[in-house]
Ligand SMILES: Nc1nc2c(ncn2[C@@H]2O[C@H](COP(=O)(O)OP(=O)(O)OP(=O)(O)O)[C@@H](O)[C@H]2O)c(=O)[nH]1
């Protein structure tokens with residue numbers, strides 16, 4: 001028997017961005033031809049995609065770690081590094097993606113639905129891209145950023161129209177087997193079904209799917225029996241059908257108290273699909289009651305006795321026998337009508353559109369300066385940009401550090417530190433880096449853009465450029481003449 005895995009942990013790591021390259025163009029007679037270091041390539045994303053050919057999450061059970069390719073480093077001659085390849089993981093229709101805390105990130109319904117589970121890191125800029133009038137020949141480049149890395153939980157919630165719920169041995173699997181072509185395991189001991197069975201039913205013009213779930217017993221929400229875990233498979237169902245065993249002779253059980261017990265368990269279940277999907281609590285699904293095993297005479301009597309009481313609750317009642325197929329036609333057509341009504345009320349695309357909440361990409365330039373709770377007189381700076389810039393900085397390169405300081409000053413971090421009362425020399429932490437703060441400007445002063453990274457040799461070479469070019473032309477001519485003589 002194939003194993004059925006419907007909840008798995010998955011660790012996804014996107015590719016890291018490649019580092020930018022610091023390089024200076026060199027040519028004979030033109031030793032400082034300007035910066036020509038290319039940019040690093042972006043890291044690959046990890047993407048989940050619904051594939052109709054995939055039916056279980058089993059693969060992820062065996063391969064719980066997925067990593068996309070890193071971007072390549074840039075190189076001289078303005079060559080950008082190659083972009084990292086995306087990793088596309090195929091998931092079954094109906095896969096729900098949750099974060100570690102159980103919050104839903106995406107409900108993946110419909111072939112081809114995609115979700116970016118981890119975003120690749122940006123490539124670092126090479127020194128060619130960093131050059132500006134004030135910084136003509138940067139002797140540094142930016143580092144690539146690490147790709148996102150996170151732990152996810154994937155849950156498979158079958159896409160079925162009707163869910164059969166009931167006590168163990170009530171005959172749920174038997175019903176699936178006689179209503180559809182599915183052949184689930186049937187036996188006279190409780191908890192025969194350990195995994196939901198899906199069957200396709202045709203009733204006139206309407207085709208719909210039914211799923212049975214493992215038997216429920218009172219206290220299932222506290223983990224008794226197989227627990228409530230499997231109810232995730234009926235979260236998408238339009239109709240829930242109570243399957244009641246009318247032939248059981250257990251003391252304290254009768255159809256009405258069975259229904260009450262099941263309703264209590266359903267009410268205790270917390271769906272993970274949230275309101276955005278248009279599917280909320282199980283409480284508001286249509287209900288149908290199936291009184292089963294009426295081939296047994298006592299069961300038929302009991303069914304007749306309680307039918308009116310159940311109908312009084314406003315729920316349609318069907319008296320059937322999975323063994324003799326009595327009453328089955330009425331049941332399949334009755335369920336078809338319920339499903340049709342639901343489909344009319346919920347036109348297909350609207351509620352079933354995938355809810356996709358990508359990782360929030362916050363590119364805002366806001367940041368915050370707070371006193372450091374751990375370092376005396378210290379401050380902590382938080383914010384998307386400052387933290388990203390820290391990751392891009394090669395701290396063993398003074399120019400790169402200077403460039404970082406300029407960027408921070410321009411963003412207003414320096415002013416904010418002054419305002420917060422930071423003294424020069426105070427330990428300032430951004431991301432995982434702590435440094436002694438050396439303000440570039442006097443307190444409260446206007447930020448002065450320094451010409452950091454300007455290569456004096458370049459300036460000189462510009463000035464002497466004309467004479468040099470003349471010499472170079474002469475050299476080339478002489479070279480040509482020599483070649484002609486030989
Ligand atoms: N006499 C009679 N027996 C039935 C009928 N339907 C099911 N059974 C029997 O009841 C027992 C349990 O049937 P299943 O279909 O396995 O019950 P289930 O609800 O799927 O049980 P679990 O998977 O354990 O929750 C089996 O021995 C079936 O043969 C019926 O209509 N009449």
Ligand SMILES: [Mg+2]
Pocket residue numbers: 172173174185186192193212
């Ligand atoms: Mg069963």
